[in-house]
Amino acid sequence: MKRRDFLKLSGATCLALASLELDNRFLRRLEAAEVSELPGSLGAKEIPSVCDMCFWRCPIIVKVKNGKIVKIEGNPKSPTNGTRICARGNAGIQAVYDKDRLKYPLKRTGARGEGKWARISWEEALDEIAYNIKKVKEKYGVHSLALFDHGASAGFFREIFEALGTENFSNEPAFFQCVGPTILAYLFTYGYQAVDPAKIDFENAKAILLVGSHLGENVQVSMIKSWITALEKGAKLIVVDPRFSVAAGKADLWLPIRPGTDMALLLAWMNYLIEKGLYDKDFVKNYCEGFEEVKEAVQGYTLSWAAKICDLPERDIKKAIEILAEAKPHVAIHPGRHTAWYGPQDVQRHRALAILTALLGAVNVPGGMYFPTKPHLQKAEFLELEEDHEVEPPEESLKEDIPFANIFHGSPTDCIIKATLTGEPYPVKLWGVCGVNLLQTIPNPYQTIEAIKKLDFIFTIDIMPTESSFWSDIVLPDATYLERYDRLYVCKENKCYVALRQPIIKPMFESRPPFWIAKELAKRLGFKVRFKDEVEYLNHQLEPLKLDVEKLSAQGGIAVFPAKPFRDKEDLSFGTDSEKVELYCEAFEDEDFDGVPKFIPAPAPPKGYVRLIYGRVPVHTFAKTMNNLWLNHEWPENKLWVNDKLAKQLGLKDGDEVILENQDGTRSDPIKIFVTPGIRPDAVYLAHGFGSRSPMMTRAYKKGVSDTFLMTHYENDPMMGASSHRNNFVRFIKDGKVINIPELRPVPPEIPRFELKKSA
């Protein structure tokens, strides 16, 4: 029936039933029986827990009515997010009730990657995994086993693989494609883990510098809140980004830098501070080592040189550093997060940020770097190993040539993939994959697929049928965070608290919590598990706090302790060898790297191409949430950002569809373009995580274009082994015709050009 017909009909018949109705919507005390009758989430049972829609883990309150999760809100007792949670946190409900979830253990029946499956029992699945682990270990040695992991509950599996004895027991793409370079840089400058999350007091800053960080589109609730509060209080914001990001929209100064030249800008700023005597002399004198080396190394890097290299107006570069110097020491410099950009210069770029921070004295002061406060928890080891349990390192390690890979657990993902492909220095024959989608995370997924084809066995533990699940032999359905306990969440910010994740509902279908899966697997591998269940495990951890799971839950799921983010000046020392901030890094120099960063340009686009850059949208986490009913509806696909002048020259209009072809001839599906002045003409931008290749993710499948599947070229950071993501270049194909892209911003001779392979 059409609306209008319906109207005629009902207008005639539907006369007022009662002439006098009472509006009963007013405040009153409600009887228990009435509660479930209340509209919306009102009157629901409230259970405190911890979010897991991204890795930041905000404390939440989960609201349940009639056994169904109806709402998720921030936990008002949380000193960080309070009642706030982001779009993803709000949409956690649909992670649980997603129709495409992995429901039962699956066994591959067709060829790998063909997508043919049989439902099997947990018993059979676990037996098969244990059998293959033992078989591969026996045949190729223990180091042929590798675990790729991520997330809250991967820890149990990590312990199992570590106990098995492989050096490849935790190869986190989240580290080796993401935060690794900057963690290393700050660790060797400040001697503590200052990066994950950024230990920067945004809220009290007088000036904020973001280099390639797109806060706002990249969402950590507490950081957004303190950043925005600082801006409201008058902090100046400088954003260095080839794209006009949401953050750039709020900035006092946007520096649309030529991609790959950030280091030139940072070195010139350091030099300017030193030359003009604008650096924090007291802080440098009292708390830093290696100032003279820095001074010498950076002289010659002038603002005018940087202006040419970075393709920025010199006056803006100067204005920016003067804003920072003026605000010192209350300067918040974001250390960066996803920092595996170009390979060879990645660690050093973040060393430059770390040094700049110290030159401005922005350490241990409001608005600058702070120190985390750790609550006193008891270490809980999942496995009870024999006293004589020993593991032997391999004769030749995978990561032998990467001197700083060893300070982290596990191995660089690239080393595992290469060893799997080549059998050198030893064969890798079995992969476990837990909570990470390798093919939408690691550059050159085509190479990863080739490696997978060479494996004897691969199993995946996940919630959704991702691409990685799709290429596995056995797939185990993980419980979502709303159906399980997990390790305690310990806040590592300038507040100190411990929060409890606990099951809100029973695991749906045949999904199982990771503790149970790991315990069953451990048993089959001959290990003894120390704890009966998660509660016993958590109670053990909580013991020194005189808390247990029940008490912690009853007090609102969170235990808050006093934090001391700033140390007394007389006690201020750092965890480095010299106990000072190491502006010059001897350990790097000892391994033949630069003790002070030097400018190494990233190759410019080859003629006819633009650089492919990427980032996040605030409603999605990696490639993890694209199938979520609500989030998918909110942001179903990505668009390609194209500079307006470039588009005009190419005759392209907003909304036109193009195919992207990269420097190696790899092509994308068609994608709509978004024409904007908010991006440089030598780069195009895609939001990350779209264009799923797993047909089992019915909403996300082929929606938008995957940036990762256009990355066939990458370079490794020689220090810690990260794989880069920003060395790929594309041109367009429209209506079957190749469109070469004109160079609107000429490249100076100091910057080499990426060389196309002859075959491409």
Added chain:
Amino acid sequence: MRQWAMVIDLNRCVGCHACTIACRAEWEVPIGNGYRRNWVKHLGPEETPHGLAFTFYPGLCNHCDNPVCVEVCPADEVEVVFKDPYSNKTKKMSVKATYKHPFTGAVLIDKERCLGCGNCVEACPYNARYLNEDLEEPKADKCTFCFDRVIRGEEPACVKTCIADARIFGDLSDPKSKVYELVHKKGAKRLVSKEVNIGPNVYYIGKEKDLYLLMKQAPTKRTWEELE
């Protein structure tokens, strides 16, 4: 006379969509074409006379002073005794299926009496209403300023979840309220045009360049006059 109102601070908003998902969850807004009680539209990056801008249009029902959606409702009026949620006062009033609540200024829908004709949906120049045709009988639906939450002392769902504290809700008739201050002293703006000004009670503050983009979103079509 009490008037609930919301001020959205575009200086704070990062366009994260937490408000839209929280609303969908709270009120079980189904997935469907145009089915939503609130929204976030991305504006820019675009050149403005005040520089390059990138901002958002977070929209919701404006709970207008002169709600044209109420005017076009064809349901018969019935007499209802309304109670003030904040006191014991009552007021007897004849209202249609959609009406402006006498004690809060919220524009509400009586779902029992909604005919599902869609008149109000088409009348709203802000496109703030939708017709939920997933129900056995279609019903109009829209933002209520979370009436049921607010009268029980809770914040609106979108306000409570806003990660940047960009949404400020309160009573515009109360000179001590934050919304009063923002509207009367800080120059918060209504999204109106010379063609369409029906007294919206959602206001915006932001940089000149951001408001320039936002104001381009102001309705110019007198949609309610186009109804048959």
